[in-house]
Amino acid sequence: MSSLESARIGQPAPEFTATAVVDQEFQDLTLSSFRGMFVVLLFYPLNFTFVCPTEIIAFDQRHDEFRDLNAEIIALSVDSAYSHLAWIQTERKRGGIGDINYPLVSDLSKEISRAYGVLDHEGGTALRGLFIIDPDGMLMHSTINHPSVGRNVEEILRLLQAFRFVRDRPGEVCPANWTPGGPSLRPQSARS
Helix, strand or coil: CCCCCCCCCCCECCCCEEEEEECCEEEEEEHHHHCCCEEEEEECCCCCCCHHHHHHHHHHHCHHHHHHCCEEEEEEECCCHHHHHHHHCCCHHHCCCCCCCCCEEECCCCHHHHHCCCEECCCCEECEEEEEECCCCEEEEEEEECCCCCCCHHHHHHHHHHHHHHHHCCCCECCCCCCCCCCCECCCCCCC
């Protein structure tokens, strides 16, 4: 991955290959191996902290809903793969996350966080960045939160449903507050 890559909406998502913990085993994971499905990239600051496990667990509890939308969650932090494994193997009541249904990627080199624009250079960790990538590898959505505020899984599911809706219905767009089953719009001009 070149240091010149950066994540931009409507452009190909920066590619990466990294070590991940999947089903308590180390695996090399490549973003492009998820082509054909939506990907939700979930950057978080560090393992064994306060807000991070609430997010990782909340997304895990809704994992089947993401899968039903042909989407996979991939969580990333600057921790080592060994730290990820220890966090998974620690019970939730003791600050761990237990088994989860999606990969935890190690960005120890911080190259992935840098490429996606979420690296907090001063703190040396990733901010709470979230990116939705479509089945063609195009970046469709990004948000970056301060580390003190967690994300809303329900809203990410709604956004994913909206991106699927407009992908399946070319020429239609989703207005503000759109929810599945709600009315869409057909713009009369090229502006949306």
